[in-house]
Amino acid sequence: MKISLWDIYKVFTKIGLILIGGGYVILPILKKEVVEDRNWITEDELVDYYAISQSLPGIIAANISIFVGYKLRGKFGALAATIGIITAPFICIASISSIIAQIINWPLTKSILWGVEFGVIILIISSVQELWNKAIPDKFSFLVFLSFLVAILKFKISPTPIILASIVIGIAYNCFISKRGKEL
Amino acid sequence: MIYFNLFKEFFKIGLLSFGGGYATLPFLYHIAEQYKWYSINELTQMLAIASITPGPVGINMATYAGMKTNGILSAILATFAIILPSFFIVIAISKLLRKFSDNFYVKSAIYGLKPASCALISAVAIRLIISSVNNIPALIIFVPLLIIFMTKKQSLIFYLIVSAILGLILNVLFKIQ
Incomplete structure (x- = not known):
């Protein structure tokens, strides 16, 4: 039986709505919704999509949703899943954005948000920690990390050239070591 | 544009x-x-x-x-x-x-x-x-949060809630904002 685009949209809208706290929680949610409850894809496929989505640019949750949508109904399925996953966050932020602009100037919320900033710093440190083991497996990648960190902080280099340079460095390094019989 | x-x-x-x-x-x-x-x-x-x-x-x-x-x-x-x-x-x-x-x-x-x-x-x-983190009230919030983070991990929402409450209390005490 052909899965309707409307069904794809509905399921991903639901996923977008319960997706609080970013991409890392999407795997268990998807497993329940599209593998166990609906049998749309197998668990192996989902794990593949998840693994590859992490090495692609962009938002992980969106990447996986597009994979699943595309698998189910091609380009239009991918589009239905994409629109679905952004519906809830979009409506939520669009409707509270004017309220946010006002309440952040109230003395009470100002005090709270002043404190929350420190909580946010911890959240950012925690995301670095989560990335760390996968991102820095050896001495060379640590060297790359350190030199980029210094370059960013000292010379205020913007993200785009850093990212582009890192692709070149990665490829050059692997070419270099593979000539010596090793490979990543 | x-x-x-x-x-x-x-x-x-x-x-x-x-x-x-x-x-x-x-x-x-x-x-x-x-x-x-x-x-x-x-x-x-x-x-x-x-x-x-x-x-x-x-x-x-x-x-x-x-x-x-x-x-x-x-x-x-x-x-x-x-x-x-x-x-x-x-x-x-x-x-x-x-x-x-x-x-x-x-x-x-x-x-x-x-x-x-x-x-x-x-x-x-x-x-x-x-x-x-460049004044005393900021250190009072940030340092304990960092220590908690490094010693025993809490769910991420924990840090937001605790920092919100501490922000409110410290503002009443120090009038930062």
Whole structure:
């Protein structure tokens, strides 16, 4: 039986709505919704999509949703899943954005948000920690990390050239070591 | 022009941010410095709001920046711009899957990208610490949170709730704001 685009949209809208706290929680949610409850894809496929989505640019949750949508109904399925996953966050932020602009100037919320900033710093440190083991497996990648960190902080280099340079460095390094019989 | 810039900047995030989660942050801070769509302060506050509302922070910020610049139309534009690269890339590699991640050049590029992405996010954290943790009340909140984080991990929402409560108490005591 052909899965309707409307069904794809509905399921991903639901996923977008319960997706609080970013991409890392999407795997268990998807497993329940599209593998166990609906049998749309197998668990192996989902794990593949998840693994590859992490090495692609962009938002992980969106990447996986597009994979699943595309698998189910091609380009239009991918589009239905994409629109679905952004519906809830979009409506939520669009409707509270004017309220946010006002309440952040109230003395009470100002005090709270002043404190929350420190909580946010911890959240950012925690995301670095989560990335760390996968991102820095050896001495060379640590060297790359350190030199980029210094370059960013000292010379205020913007993200785009850093990212582009890192692709070149990665490829050059692997070419270099593979000539010596090793490979990543 | 504003529509073009909004589209360009958020498209760039979708194309160049690697590592998920907060990998969009360095770009979002870069935008705050270059354009007047939102301030660095607002971005930090939005990060807190984004972690208790549905959806990834990148999508939330795209929508928020769009709403602030020119209302609903530019919000739709910015939100689609951040997703668009994913859309084309995923469809293009959907048939390759494992062949894609085993490819020599893809593997090498990702090997370089991950530490770079890590450095970019670390730089955001370091800059925020330098600009915010520079007075006694700030240290009173931040140091205990950091110690708790390093010794026993709590769920992320714990840090937001505790820092909110401490922020309120310290403001009553010290009148910071």
